[in-house]
Amino acid sequence: MAAFPQTFTSTVSHWQATNRGPDALYGHGKTDSLPTGVVDYVIIGAGLSGASLAYHLSRPGVCDDKRIVVLEGKDVASGATGRNGGHIAPYSFASLSGFTRPLEAGGSGLTMDDALDIMKMEVRNLDLVTEIVMREKWDVDLWRGEKLEVVDTLEEKEVMDTSYEVWIEALKTRRDVPDWDWVTDEAEANRVSRHPKAIAFSRGKAGSVHSHKLCTAFMKSALASGRVDLFSWCPVQSIDKGPNEGWNVQCHERGVVRANEVIVCTNGYTRNLFKNHPISDHLSPYRGHATQVTPTLPYSGPGALKHTLCIENGPYLIFTPSSGWVFGVGYADIIRQKAGTHDDVMGATDDGIVPEGIKQWLASYCKEEFEGWGEEAPGEGAQRFWSGIQCASRDRLPLVGQVPGSPGLEEAVGVWEPSDPVMT
Numbered sequence: 001m002a003a004f005p006q007t008f009t010s011t012v013s014h015w016q017a018t019n020r021g022p023d024a025l026y027g028h029g030k031t032d033s034l035p036t037g038v039v040d041y042v043i044i045g046a047g048l049s050g051a052s053l054a055y056h057l058s059r060p061g062v063c064d065d066k067r068i069v070v071l072e073g074k075d076v077a078s079g080a081t082g083r084n085g086g087h088i089a090p091y092s093f094a095s096l097s098g099f100t101r102p103l104e105a106g107g108s109g110l111t112m113d114d115a116l117d118i119m120k121m122e123v124r125n126l127d128l129v130t131e132i133v134m135r136e137k138w139d140v141d142l143w144r145g146e147k148l149e150v151v152d153t154l155e156e157k158e159v160m161d162t163s164y165e166v167w168i169e170a171l172k173t174r175r176d177v178p179d180w181d182w183v184t185d186e187a188e189a190n191r192v193s194r195h196p197k198a199i200a201f202s203r204g205k206a207g208s209v210h211s212h213k214l215c216t217a218f219m220k221s222a223l224a225s226g227r228v229d230l231f232s233w234c235p236v237q238s239i240d241k242g243p244n245e246g247w248n249v250q251c252h253e254r255g256v257v258r259a260n261e262v263i264v265c266t267n268g269y270t271r272n273l274f275k276n277h278p279i280s281d282h283l284s285p286y287r288g289h290a291t292q293v294t295p296t297l298p299y300s301g302p303g304a305l306k307h308t309l310c311i312e313n314g315p316y317l318i319f320t321p322s323s324g325w326v327f328g329v330g331y332a333d334i335i336r337q338k339a340g341t342h343d344d345v346m347g348a349t350d351d352g353i354v355p356e357g358i359k360q361w362l363a364s365y366c367k368e369e370f371e372g373w374g375e376e377a378p379g380e381g382a383q384r385f386w387s388g389i390q391c392a393s394r395d396r397l398p399l400v401g402q403v404p405g406s407p408g409l410e411e412a413v414g415v416w417e418p419s420d421p422v423m424t
């Protein structure tokens with residue numbers, strides 16, 4: 001994939017465009033000299049993974065007296081984090097079949113118990129984000145409510161019926177209680193989703209957040225600890241074993257940082273740092289696409305949506321407090337709707353474009369699919385389009401922990417949607 005510095009100009013997302021004030025961290029440490037001694041931790045990448053790691057490591061009592069350096073190829077949240085849908089959407093029972101299917105059949109090959117643990121972890125993550133944002137009093141547009149997974153074909157309803165039954169049975173063996181509803185009343189599905197084709201829906205806890213503001217808040221709190229330094233526009237070219245213990249992190253013309261431990265949080269860009277390494281066979285970049293929509297009047301004020309949505313053959317969608325909706329479309333729907341091709345998504349590394357077919361699909365969706373959407377006045381409807389690079393893994397699971405055989409080299413990469421297909 002295209003290594004840093006990139007040869008294209010990235011699109012600008014809604015989140016990046018609406019966090020441009022003096023408090024944001026653009027260009028932070030861009031011209032500063034890199035540290036000369038050996039630092040304790042180097043984190044590569046300042047997306048949500050790297051920024052939240054810097055935040056957690058710099059909390060009092062975690063690793064006091066340790067020095068942490070964050071090296072970011074562009075700016076904080078310039079990758080997928082600043083380009084996403086803003087949806088904090090725990091997996092529902094619909095994810096279980098992907099997790100439990102054997103590896104050879106494109107699943108994760110997990111036991112049902114492990115898959116249920118992942119579902120629980122997803123909810124804990126939502127609660128943890130909420131707890132941190134409330135405790136720190138961050139102004140990051142956090143919303144808590146419910147997500148609806150809206151089904152509009154009988155085939156998908158049958159799949160969901162089965163997944164729900166399997167899930168309920170599995171919960172019994174753990175003496176656990178369901179935290180998702182599965183509603184098969186067509187009129188109710190139509191009413192709550194305002195999507196005329198809806199025939200059923202699942203409903204569970206979810207939230208949304210301004211992803212660029214959240215990532216910036218993590219990083220600013222880390223910097224405020226006095227133990228973290230951030231160097232923006234400092235692309236890492238390679239990570240080499242040092243002569244003694246530790247690692248040499250090569251940053252092109254900016255120099256070398258020596259570190260006891262390196263944590264790679266580069267997600268969709270990870271292959272660049274692991275050329276000819278098995279990790280590069282396990283991971284693949286892929287592109288996501290999204291838009292910001294200003295709703296028409298029937299969907300504003302009292303008519304505004306009350307839930308976030310994931311619609312079969314449609315987008316996933318959140319509403320923001322004051323900037324309308326943000327919605328994105330996944331791989332499966334792009335292919336099913338013939339909005340784009342496999343190559344528009346899988347393996348794509350250029351976040352400077354939104355392919356025309358995908359853009360048209362995003363632009364027309366609300367007009368065509370939401371009941372009573374009405375005529376769009378100039379300035380209403382889809383206003384801004386962008387893309388971002390994510391990271392697929394062969395088993396649908398992230399790689400978190402030590403790189404095998406390389407003590408002191410850790411990674412947290414490969415974060416993606418279980419409903420998307422396994423990389424090819």
Ligand SMILES: Cc1cc2nc3c(=O)[nH]c(=O)nc-3n(C[C@H](O)[C@H](O)[C@H](O)COP(=O)(O)OP(=O)(O)OC[C@H]3O[C@@H](n4cnc5c(N)ncnc54)[C@H](O)[C@@H]3O)c2cc1C
Pocket residue numbers: 004044045046047048049050071072073074075076077078079080081082083084085086087088089234235236237265266267268269270272273287288289290328386387388389390412413415416
């Ligand atoms: C269109 C779209 C919609 C999405 N919607 C959602 C959603 O609604 N909800 C959800 O939970 N997830 C969503 N995601 C996925 C989510 O954004 C990612 O899983 C998450 O942001 C990954 O965070 P990260 O920090 O691991 O990676 P990134 O945010 O990609 O951060 C990696 C960072 O590493 C830097 N970097 C890379 N290589 C180097 C290098 N060699 N040297 C220095 N720095 C480097 C990059 O510049 C980047 O800033 C979406 C993604 C996209 C693209």
